Amino acid sequence: MDQGVTSSALGAVGATGLSPVHLFLHASFVVQLVMIGLVLCSVLVWAIIIEKILLLHRIKKEANAFEDRFWSGGSLDELYDREGARPVHPLAAVFGAAMGEWRRSSRITGIDILRGGTQERIDRAIGITIGRESDRLSRFVVLLATIGPVAPFVGLFGTVWGIMHAFASIAAMHNTNLSVVAPGISEALFATAIGLITAIPAYIAYNLISRALDNFSDRMEAFGTEFAAILSRQSEERHTEKG
Incomplete structure (x- = not known):
């Protein structure tokens, strides 16, 4: 008899269906709000993931191409005029910041550009640019760090609320049959x-x-450090020539 009741109950549960749409439509209002919020968060998560994957692929490709041009032995001034003055990717921005500071310092006449703080200003410009570009690249990543730990607890809240609602319905119907409890x-x-x-x-x-x-x-x-060393050597060469 128990087996027959159980089979009948399971058949009733199966008849109602366990599709996501059915589960959502028959959940309580609070649980529906929780589900909608989690689905929106999931969409946001995947949007960020896709955007960052495409961004990382693009900037790595641009960085590789830029470093090839940088180490090709061409003129740094021409490279700056072509890409550094108005950079469109992070590595060019680092190059442009350092080269721009070095150009401004090299225009100062009558001053030892090695002892006049040029190297320090170049290093500072590189550091600020790297920090700014890193912040720009990591924008919205903090949302992943927030949604990841919080989403399970939000879902758990919806589960607890839904179970409370289910037990309240059971108490009102005075029926503990599996077909009543399971949905x-x-x-x-x-x-x-x-x-x-x-x-x-x-x-x-x-x-x-x-x-x-x-x-x-x-x-x-690493690129900023190497480029700063190159500018330092050029500064020493200019100082030696003037001397």
């Missing part, structure tokens, strides 16, 4: 599932994207 609990648990579906990609993407952005920041710093 409400399924709808409530669906909120937790959405929370996990939202959180897992956000958490993984945050770690991977943050590592990629850190690596690119290190690349900008």
Whole structure:
């Protein structure tokens, strides 16, 4: 008899369906709000992920091409006029900041540009530019770090609320049959599932994207250090010639 009741109950549950649309439509209003919020967060997470993947691919490609032109032995002044004056990617911005500061200092006559703080100003310009470009590249990444840990708890809140609502319905109907209990609990648990579906990609993407952005920041710093050394040598050569 128990087996027959259980089979009948399960058949009733199966008849109602466990599709996402059905679970959403039959959930309580609060749980529906939680689900909608989590779905919107999931859309935002994937939008950020796609945008950052495309951005990282583009800036790496542009950086490779720029470094090839930089180390090709061409004129730095021509490269600055062509790309450094109005940079369109981070590495060119670092180059432009350093080269622009060096040009301004080299116009000063009668001053030892080595002892006049030129190197310090170049280093400061490079550092500020790297910080600004890193902040620009990492924009919205903090949302991944926020959504990742929070989404499961939001989904859990929806689940707890849904289960409370289901038990209230059970008490009102004075029926503990599985066909009465299961649909409400399924709808409530669906909120937790959405929370996990939202959180897992956000958490993984945050770690991977943050590592990629850190690596690119290190690349900008390495380029800035090398370029500052080149400008320092040119300054010494000019000083020697004037001497």
